[in-house]
Amino acid sequence: MLVFLKQRLVFLSVPKTGTTAYELALARSASIVVSAPPELKHAPVFRYNRFFRQMVERFAGPDVAILAVMREPLDWLGSWYRFRSREDLRGHPKSTHGMSFDTFVRAYCQADAPEFAQVGSQAKFLEPQRNGTRVTHLFRYEDQSGLQSFLAQRLGEEVVTQTANRSQSQQVEIGPGTRDLFERFCARDFALYAGIKGGGAHTMPAKDQ
Numbered sequence: 001m002l003v004f005l006k007q008r009l010v011f012l013s014v015p016k017t018g019t020t021a022y023e024l025a026l027a028r029s030a031s032i033v034v035s036a037p038p039e040l041k042h043a044p045v046f047r048y049n050r051f052f053r054q055m056v057e058r059f060a061g062p063d064v065a066i067l068a069v070m071r072e073p074l075d076w077l078g079s080w081y082r083f084r085s086r087e088d089l090r091g092h093p094k095s096t097h098g099m100s101f102d103t104f105v106r107a108y109c110q111a112d113a114p115e116f117a118q119v120g121s122q123a124k125f126l127e128p129q130r131n132g133t134r135v136t137h138l139f140r141y142e143d144q145s146g147l148q149s150f151l152a153q154r155l156g157e158e159v160v161t162q163t164a165n166r167s168q169s170q171q172v173e174i175g176p177g178t179r180d181l182f183e184r185f186c187a188r189d190f191a192l193y194a195g196i197k198g199g200g201a202h203t204m205p206a207k208d209q
Helices: 019-026 045-051 053-060 073-083 101-108 144-155 176-185 187-194
Strands: 002-004 009-011 065-070 137-140
Touching: 002 019, 009 019, 019 144, 045 053, 065 144, 073 101, 073 176, 073 187, 101 176, 137 144, 176 187
Parallel strands: 009 065, 065 137
Antiparallel strands: 002 009
């Protein structure tokens, strides 16, 4: 997570959306860089609201913009699958080594998913809070040019990133039945992703009372 107090901007770090590259590129310009532990680096909206918001607003003022990136849901899950299939995780309960992507997706869709398939949800990460705290600028992972243009305009500097933490290349395929199951299970994620407009515009109402 990156906090830019002068520019009144918070950049949340959704896992598997390439935000580590932006952290490396913009750390010097940020007022606050939260890079560890993972639970704080990848603080979702509810955790930002609980632990960081009051501090940020004390120094930056109200109406701080919150930026985040979202990846196409199946592509996002594929990145998790590849990340957990790496050699150094072999034999660990979180490892997907030697497992098909189809098996991984079906495990993810279980109500009580096994440890290797417990990776959270982008929709849950981005869920608005009852007090109105919400993502105000949401970009698709594929729209890197739009994201960089927004950051350049907001921060007043050119944004140049390099690849960081990229998962190994690996073919990921699932059957039609598994795809149907996944689309039903992650209906909120697909709806949220489909609603992202150009320029990061998106209407995310506050969580119901």
